[in-house]
Amino acid sequence: xxxxxxxxxxxxxxxxxxxxxxxxxxxxxxxxxxxxxxxxxxxxxxxxxxxxxxxxxxxxxxxxxxxxxxxxxxxxxxxxxxxxxxxxxxxxxxxxxxxxxxxxxxxxxxxxxxxxxxxxxxxxxxxxxxxxxxxxxxxxxxxxxxxxxxxxxxxxxxxxxxxxxxxxxxxxxxxxxxxxxxxxxxxxxxxxxxxxxxxxxxxxxxxxxxxxxxxxxxxxxxxxxxxxxxxxxxxxxxxxxxxxxxxxxxxxxxxxxxxxxxxxxxxxxxxxxxxxxxxxxxxxxxxxxxxxxxxxxxxxxxxxxxxxxxxxxxxxxxxxxxxxxxxxxxxxxxxxxxxxxxxxxxxxxxxxxxxxxxxxxxxxxxxxxxxxxxxxxxxxxxxxxxxxxxxxxxxxxxxxxxxxxxxxxxxxxxxxxxxxxxxxxxxxxxxxxxxxxxxxxxxxxxxxxxxxxxxxxxxxxxxxxxxxxxxxxxxxxxxxxxxxxxxxxxxxxxxxxxxxxxxxxxxxxxxxxxxxxx
Numbered sequence: 001x002x003x004x005x006x007x008x009x010x011x012x013x014x015x016x017x018x019x020x021x022x023x024x025x026x027x028x029x030x031x032x033x034x035x036x037x038x039x040x041x042x043x044x045x046x047x048x049x050x051x052x053x054x055x056x057x058x059x060x061x062x063x064x065x066x067x068x069x070x071x072x073x074x075x076x077x078x079x080x081x082x083x084x085x086x087x088x089x090x091x092x093x094x095x096x097x098x099x100x101x102x103x104x105x106x107x108x109x110x111x112x113x114x115x116x117x118x119x120x121x122x123x124x125x126x127x128x129x130x131x132x133x134x135x136x137x138x139x140x141x142x143x144x145x146x147x148x149x150x151x152x153x154x155x156x157x158x159x160x161x162x163x164x165x166x167x168x169x170x171x172x173x174x175x176x177x178x179x180x181x182x183x184x185x186x187x188x189x190x191x192x193x194x195x196x197x198x199x200x201x202x203x204x205x206x207x208x209x210x211x212x213x214x215x216x217x218x219x220x221x222x223x224x225x226x227x228x229x230x231x232x233x234x235x236x237x238x239x240x241x242x243x244x245x246x247x248x249x250x251x252x253x254x255x256x257x258x259x260x261x262x263x264x265x266x267x268x269x270x271x272x273x274x275x276x277x278x279x280x281x282x283x284x285x286x287x288x289x290x291x292x293x294x295x296x297x298x299x300x301x302x303x304x305x306x307x308x309x310x311x312x313x314x315x316x317x318x319x320x321x322x323x324x325x326x327x328x329x330x331x332x333x334x335x336x337x338x339x340x341x342x343x344x345x346x347x348x349x350x351x352x353x354x355x356x357x358x359x360x361x362x363x364x365x366x367x368x369x370x371x372x373x374x375x376x377x378x379x380x381x382x383x384x385x386x387x388x389x390x391x392x393x394x395x396x397x398x399x400x401x402x403x404x405x406x407x408x409x410x411x412x413x414x415x416x417x418x419x420x421x422x423x424x425x426x427x428x429x430x431x432x433x434x435x436x437x438x439x440x441x442x443x444x445x446x447x448x449x450x451x452x453x454x455x456x457x458x459x460x461x462x463x464x465x466x467x468x469x470x471x472x473x474x475x476x477x478x479x480x481x482x483x484x485x486x487x488x489x490x491x492x493x494x495x496x497x498x499x500x501x502x503x504x505x506x507x508x509x510x511x512x513x514x515x516x517x518x
Contacts, residue, residue, distance in 0.1 A: 001063060001064060001067035001068070002067060002117065003117065004067065004071045005055065005067045005070050005071045005074075005125075006113045006116060006117055006125065007071075007113075008070075008071040008072075008074040008075050008078075009048070009052075009074055009113070009125055009128070009129065010109060010110060010113050011074070011075065011078050012048055012074045012075075012077055012078045012081075012129075013048070013106075013109050013128070013129060013132055013135075014078075014106055014109070015078045015081040016045065016048070016081065016129075016132050016518065017102060017105055017106060017109075017132060017135065017136065018081075018083075018084050018085070018092060018102070019081065019082065019084050019518070020043075020132060020133045020136055021084070021092055021098060021101065021102055021105075021136060022084035022088060022090070022091070022092040023037060023043075024101075024133075024136050024137075024140075025092060025093065025098060026090055028205075029097070029101070029140055031137045031140060031141070034133070034136075034137065035133070035134075035137065038133050043133075043518055044130055044133075044518065045129050045130055045132060045518045046518060047077050047518065048074065048077065048129040049126055049129055049130060051070055051073045051074055051077070052070070052123075052125050052126045052129060053126065054066075054069075054070070055067065055069070055070030056123055056126075058070075089485065089507070097147065100139075100143055100146075100147075101136060101139045101140050101143060102136075102139075103139075104139035104142055104143060105135040105136050105138070105139040106135075108135050108138060108139065109128070109132075109135055112128055113128070116128070151206075151207060151210075154207065154210050154211075154214065155206065155210055155242060157210075157214055158209070158210040158213040158214055158242060159242060161213055161214060161217055162213060162217065162224075162242075162243060164219075165217055165218070165219055165221050167197060167217070167221045167222060167223055167224040168222065168223050168224070168246050168247070168364075169223075169224045169225075169226060169243050169244060169245045169246050169247075170185065170223065170224070170225050170226070170245065170246065170247045170248065170249065170283075170360060171226050171228050171236075171239075171240065171243065171245035171247070171248045171249070171274045171277070171278075172185070172225065172226065172227050172228065172248070172249045172251065173227070173228040173229070173230060173236055173248070173249075173250060173251070173271050173274045174249075174250055174251025174252045174253065174271060174287070174293070175251075175252055175253050175254035175267060175271070175403065176251060176252060176254060176349065176403040176405060176406055177251035177252065177349055177352065177353045177356075177406075178202075178204065178227045178228075178229070178251060179201065179202045179204075179227060179381060179384070179400075180349075180350060180353045180381050180384055181249060181251055181353040181356050181357055182198055182199075182225050182226075182227045183198070183378075183381050184353055184354055184356075184357035184375075184378055185198070185225050185249070185356070185357035185360055185361065186198030186225045187374070187377075187378055188357050188358070188361045188366070188371055188374050188375070188378075189223045189225065189361060189364070189366070191370075191374040191377075192361055192366035192367070192370050192371055192374055193222065193223065193361070193364060193365065193366050194222035194223065195218070195220050195221050195222050195223070196221065196222065196223040196224070196225060197212075197213075197216060197217050197218070197221045197223070197224045197225070198224070198225040198226070198227075199212035199216075199226070199227065200212070201382075202227070202229075202400075202401075203227065204227040204228055204229030204239075205229060205231075206238060206239060206242055209226060209239065209242065209243065210242065213243075223364075224243065226239070226243045226245070228240070228274055230267075230270040230271060230273075232270070233266065233269065233270050234270075234273070235270065235273075236270060236271065236273040236274050236277075237273045237276075237277065240273065240274065240277035244277065245274065245277055245278050245282070246278070246279070246282050246283070247278060247282050247283035247284070247285070247360065247363075247364075248274045248275055248277075248278045248282070248283070248284055248285070249285045249286070249356050249357075249360055250271055250272075250274065250275060250284075250285070250286045250287060250293045250296050250297070251287055251290075251293070251352075251353065251356060252287040252289075252290035252292065252293045252405075253267050253268040253271050253290060253292030253293060253296075254267070254290070254292070254403060254404070254405065264292070267292075268292040268295065268296065271292070271293075271296065272296045272299070272300065275296050275297075275299075275300035276300055278300070278302055279302075280302055280303060281302070281303045282302045282303065282304070283302060283303075283304040283305075283306075283360065283363050283364070284297060284300060284301070284302040284304070284305045284306070285305075285306045285307075285308060285356055285359045285360050285363065286305075286306070286307055286308075287307070287308065287309055287352065287356065288307030288308055288309035288311040288313065288314035288315075289309035289310055289311050289314075289352065290309075294307065304363055306359050306363060308352070308355040308356050308358075308359045309352055309355065310348070310352075315334070315335075315359065316332055316333070316334050316355050316358060316359040316362075317332070317333040317334075318330060318331070318332060318351055318352070318355055319331050319332070319333050319338065320340075321348070321351055323346060323413060323416045325417070325418070326344070327342055327343050327344045327345065327346065328342065328343050328345060328346055328347075328350070328351060329341075329342050330342070330343065330351055330354075332355060332358060332368075332372070334358070334359070334362060334368055335362075335368075337368070339368050339369065339372045340372075341372040341373070341375050341376060342375075342376055343375050343376065343378060344376075344378065344379060344380060345378065345380055345385070346380075346385050346387060346396075346413045347385050347406075347409040347410060347412070347413045348409045348412070349405060349406050349409050350380075350384075350385060354375055354378070358371050358372075358375065381400070382400065384398060384400050384401075385397070385398045385406075385410055385413065386398075391498065392498030392499060393496050393497075393498060393499075393500050393501070393502070394417060394419060394500070394501035394502070395501075395502055395504065396410065396413060396414055396417070396501065396502065396503040396504065397504050398410045398503065398504060398505050398506070399504045399505070399506060399507040400507070401506065402426075402428075402429045402505055402506035403429065404429070404432075404439050404442075404443065407426075407429065407443050407505055407506070408443060408446055410503055410505055411424070411443075411446050411447055411450050411451075411503065411505075412450075413503075414450055414451070414501060414503040415450045417501045419499060419500055419501035420497065420498075420499035420500055421452040421453065421497070421499075421500045421501075422450060422451045422452050422453075422500070422501050422502070422503075423451060423452065423453045423454070423455070423492065423495070423496065423500060423501070423502035423503070424447050424450075424451045424453075424454045424455070424502070424503050424505065425454075425455040425457065425488050425489075425492060425502060425503070425504050425505070426454075426455075426456065426457065426465070426503075426504070426505040426506055427456070427457040427458045427460060427461065427485075427506060427507070428440050428443075428456075428460060428461030428464070428465055428506065429461070429506060430460065436461070436464070437463075437464045438464075440461045440464035440465050440468065441464045441465075441467050441468040441471075442468060443465070443468060444464065444465040444466065444467060444468020444469045444470075444471070444472065445468040445469075445471055445472045446468075446472075447465075447468070447469060447472070448468065448469040448470070448471065448472020448473055448474045449472050449473075451474075451503075452478065453478050453479075453480070453495065454469050454474065454478065454479050454480070455480045455481075455482060455488045455491055455492065456469075456479065456480070456481045456482070457482055457483075457484065457485055457487075457488045458483065458484070459483075462481055466479055466481065485507060
């Protein structure tokens, strides 16, 4: 009886491990952050624990019935567990690393079950189920040495490949705009100066870049554009050891990921690690509209140092821009001449990113007229203020990521679009630390002045956003709070009419949106 019960419990825990592993993977196998999420979300087991407790109580009267019902119930719970390989916005990817962690975790569970059978009272099964997430953490820790060895081998291969090809490397970092700037510069250099390598999407970590270098850096490559993400002090310095930069773009420093870093000054210093790694005879291009980026330019001057932006004193100045339904018209002033062009992209941040890419391309020797012509063919990065029209409705899709500057600019773009009614759908932003409530309240006030209707997704920022929307004059009938993105889309589908426009701002991962019951 006990054997069958422990076997069914092991099967249940094995299915449950998959669900926890998805969240562990979303936290990039950061044990501290994963356990913090468990605690804050109260994502400990309830179902399995309830079964074990009920079985224990019932066993005082009828052990055979207790273990029989307990075994059957655990099996049923196992079969109704959601499948993280097929469900969720970010599904579990069973990479080699994920397989190793799962394998060690399930082995640990099996050994524990054997110990319960031979050495300990079976009632300890309640604790085994409760500590299911900890099995993943312990497995990750046990594999840390081997994982580090594997990563070091891959890093060495990538370094050797880079040394052999020897492209001119431009590093890009900032609190926002990194991926869009990388995509713009990569495309512009490819067209104007020669074969260029740049990792896809938002890849900006050592192993992500390593994988891209090993797979896609070819011998004829002349330029490499590398996005560098900072997850703490020293992150960018380590990336610069992998891909030593000849030049750099700093898109700006701000409050994005303030929760991780603790202060804006720490964020600025982390971004400055890229500028510090550029040799004195290199090129440094910084956002002239951002105080942190300007300070980095001043403290880390190179042979060629340029500022770009809307500021009057910028070396590449955006002197004019105009939003149209088809895109943005603009004028750049560069080295005493004005260059007018157009882009399919929308919003001041997008135009600022293009100016950064234009400045770097020209500093590397590209003809400004040629670069301006190439800008016209740049396509929006997927889900970054991407305009889509469907049945007379306009969707401004800015769901990939969000920061306070980009959020505000996206609202301005929505305001500029001719529409019968304007909608906002958003869960808000994350990792803003102590500024979270203040910034969401301000953006709620901004949205309330632009939008006719707002849908707030999830509970993470519901209170602050709703407060700001209300303070801007929106009534309770014009604000709808829903639990999930899918529910929000259903509500939009019911409310949107021909001639309406909707801004879809940010899309939080399951970690922040979904409140699952375990």
